[in-house]
Amino acid sequence: MRRRLAAACSVEALAIALVPFFEPACAQMPLPEAKSMDSAVLFRQQCATCHTTNDTDPQRQGPSLFKVVGRTAGKLPGFHYSSALAAASFAWDEARLDAWLTDPQEVVPGAVMPYRQSKPEIRARIISYLKDLH
Numbered sequence: 771m772r773r774r775l776a777a778a779c780s781v782e783a784l785a786i787a788l789v790p791f792f793e794p795a796c797a798q799m800p801l802p803e804a805k806s807m808d809s810a811v812l813f814r815q816q817c818a819t820c821h822t823t824n825d826t827d828p829q830r831q832g833p834s835l836f837k838v839v840g841r842t843a844g845k846l847p848g849f850h851y852s853s854a855l856a857a858a859s860f861a862w863d864e865a866r867l868d869a870w871l872t873d874p875q876e877v878v879p880g881a882v883m884p885y886r887q888s889k890p891e892i893r894a895r896i897i898s899y900l901k902d903l904h
């Protein structure tokens with residue numbers, strides 16, 4: 771919870787960096803708006819239809835994202851990847867994930883994930899959630 775508050779603050783601080791007199795809001799309780807930016811809620815809304823977060827549930831349209839940070843791309847046993855992603859030879863880190871969520875086909879031409887997120891703060895929240903899946 772504490773970490774989440776800190777993250778909320780830093781995103782908020784970024785967003786309002788040019789408006790210094792709003793800064794004291796950071797010391798207060800999260801506003802309802804910040805609550806809807808909860809990383810687990812965002813993951814449920816935007817990723818969970820296609821991705822599980824454990825290695826026991828049946829795979830959905832996409833592979834399980836359990837321990838995905840640090841994992842080699844396109845190699846989860848039992849998941850049928852596109853040939854493009856199956857041929858990838860890099861490991862997922864924050865920068866790759868950020869680029870992937872912005873535009874998967876830009877990172878791996880031929881990848882078939884039908885999702886794009888143009889808002890950096892939403893991508894950052896979701897990536898912080900993925901980092902906790904260990």
Ligand code: HEC
Nearest residue numbers: 816817820831832833843844845851852855881882883885
């Ligand atoms: C409509 C379904 C769908 C949604 C929504 C979706 N994905 Fe995917 N995702 C896929 C598919 C399908 C693949 C496999 C792509 C391929 O094989 O080219 C994939 C692959 C991935 C991979 C690569 C995993 C690996 O083993 O290399 C990551 C990371 C990922 N998705 C993260 C996310 C995150 C985070 C979200 C939410 C912000 C999300 N995805 C939303 C369908 C989806």
